[in-house]
Amino acid sequence: MKRLTLSFFVLLLVSLTLSAQRPRYHKMSPMLRQMTAAKAQQEVCAFVRITSDADRILRENGCRELARCGNIYIASIPTSRLSSLSQEKAVKRIEAHRGHHILMDSMAVHLNALPVYEGTALPQAFTGDGVVMGIMDIGFDLTHPNFYDATATNYRISSLWDQISPDTIGSQLYVGRDYTSEQELLSLGCSYDGKLQTHGTHTLGIAAGSGYDSPYRGMAWESDICLVANAVTEDIALIDTADYYKYTFATDALGFKYIFDYAESVGKPCVISFSEGSEQDFYGYDVLYYEMLDSLVGPGRILVASAGNSGNVVNFIHKEPGRERAGTFVKTSVDHVDFTAKADRDFTLRVKVYDETPLVIDIPSSEVLLREDSCFADSMLIDDRMYYFDVTGYPSCYVPSETCFDVRLSVLGQLGGHLPVSVEFVGSEADIEVYRSSGSFVTNELDPELCDAVPGRTIHSPSSAPCVICVGATGYRTGITNYLGNYRKFDQGNDGRRSDYSSIGPTYDGRIKPDVMAPGTNIISSYSSYYLENNPTASDILSDVAHFDFNGRTYAWNSNAGTSMSTPAVGGAIALWLQAKPTLTPEEAMDVIRRTSSHYDSSLTYPNNYYGYGQIDVYRGLLDILGIDGIEGLSQHQPASVVFSAKGQGRVEVCFDEVMTHDFQIRVYSTSGQLVLSRSFQSGSDRYLLDLSALQRGVYAIQVDTHERATTGSTLVRI
Secondary structure: OOOOOHHHHHHHHHHHHHOOOOOOHHHEOHHHHHHHHOOOOOEEEEEEEEOOOHHHHHHHOOOEEEEEEOOEEEEEEEHHHHHHHHOOOOEEEEEOOOOOEEOOOOHHHHOOOHHHHOHHHOOOOOOOOOOEEEEEEOOOEOOOHHHEOOOOOOEOEEEEEEOOOOOOOOOOOOOOEEEOOHHHHHHHOEOOOOOOOOHHHHHHHHHHOOOOOOOOOOOOOOOEEEEEEOOOHHHHHHOOHHHHHHOOHHHHHHHHHHHHHHHHHOOOOEEEEEOEEEOOOOOOOOHHHHHHHHHHOEOOEEEEEEOOOOOOOEEEEEEOOOOOEEEEEEEOOOOEEEEEEEEOOOOEEEEEEOOOOOEEEEEEHHHHHHOHHHEEEEEEEEOOEEEEEEEEEEEOOOOOOOEEEEEEEEEOOOOOOOOOEEEEEEOOOOOEEEEEEEOEEEOOOOOOOOOOOEEOOOOOEOOOOOOOEEEEEEOOOOEEEOOOOOEEEOOOOOOOOEOOOOOOOOOOOOOOOOOEEEEOOOEEEEEOHHHHHHOOOOHHHHHEEEEEEEOOEEEEEEEEOOHHHHHHHHHHHHHHHHHHOOOOOHHHHHHHHHHHOEOOOOOOOOOEOOOEOOEOOHHHHHHHHOOOOOOOOOOOOOOOOEEEEEEEOOEEEEEEOOOOOOOEEEEEEEOOOOEEEEEEEOOOOOEEEEEOOOOOOOEEEEEEEOOOHHHOEEEEEEO
């Protein structure tokens, strides 16, 4: 499900002249243009914007409406009717794309969630009870005890839509079928891809696992669970080729809608975690997709998605105006390299092949645009090998005055392996940005000045959407000891810094992303018994930290890394917030994140394209939602070495880890921010009694001020 090749796109454009009644290709995203030109005889799930008479247009073109939002429809379209559909005046755009890839014992500590789980430290305990935790992913083990309650007696998965299941008899869903009873789900055992995949078992455990007989409890461990097993690149072998194009971004949107609709049917708020993504683009694959997502989220309906794992990939070049040239060498293990150059003015693409005498091929952008369909193709025999140069120009979907050029350089063999190859972008007046999509940007001593490629602009879609909360990854644990007793090191920091792989912004249209961070490296969570059974020699099994038996099957706790792991942590954290405020909107959640997140590097300005607003702080966020975090004089730190225990009659015992060596002060505030009590205490003990019996019953904020950070901070008590 990778993007189709440029050479195939060239064939598409040539075919335009062969039709008496031309399809309106400008209305279609590239994948649909390719399918129309190839005269494919399949069905495709796509977004369609229709401004009037939609029922007739869809009916007469053999389309089946699957969902709608305003004038945007998700429809099943016969590919043979794409041409006629595009000719309807009321049809403004047709969009489809494939390309998603799958991208906790200490999690609650790092995200300051432990006080949230303690009822004595809050008006009530917050565990996700009464909230739907939605996960769309692949490879679910539905029998794992992690998805029961903590006693492994009450089953918590309420529904699964398995989109690639071939068992469709009686199903009313567009693809696959759903399972909505405990008996059906446990009898099924795993999603259709569950013997080959296990990603969803891990992410679900991080978001909502009960932790069954282990320290590996998820964030919202008493939440209601609703799942969608969708289709990604890794599942292609399981999909009938006749159904291939039924699985697109539009099908994923149907999956999100399925979870939100379930939550509405049971009257609960919902947050969905999505640990998949694909590259952004300038064609506009995501225009209607993002509008549909924007319509799905709202009060009590929040979507979080992973930033991606390409943060350390060298893939971006910027040539500023006033600079004559910028460039890089290119190399790949396959026969081609692909990149996109976006420019506001004319420039020249210069390709050099370093034979005994370097051969220079100059391709002016103005010449590309003068070619039929703005498509340039050329080739050259160099050292007995044919090199091909293909360039296609088109306007940016974000800024139409800027022009984009998709470039493919190819050769029989490994490009850059036989002879070094460089690319330069020349033109002092042009502002040029270059985005790599395949192959590698490298340096070479043949021209040390061509060293302009850096990591950047790697945020994946749909986390790049404005309405989606984009999650990056931080690191704390540098390795694990597996179930065989072997230590496996994967060091991405042990102090909360951004893990190098975590994708960075800005987005292609210039917005700051990611939005927020959470631990994503060496995260321990549930792994599928079906995967373990069918892949006993798989390399990732060596990252299992424990194997155990339950109901006659062998299960695993596994350590994994990626923004796939940090995303469900944020999803689970937001589920706790939704329990406190069921009408919380995505915008309000972002405001809470903005006000309360912790900052690894205080020298940076927040938000930024590495950390967003910082790492989510569950407790501070909850204080903010409850209207308590804004109390003047209240610390933003939860004291780690202080325990508050209720003694009855309005008395609270304050217990320290060690005997206090300095005098200290305790201040008590009402939730309205009024200081109601202030007392000083002398050193010499590790236990102190705070008498609040004169206060009315209710929730109060207690601020402890000592000489040590670990014992300085605030908490909530209820008397």
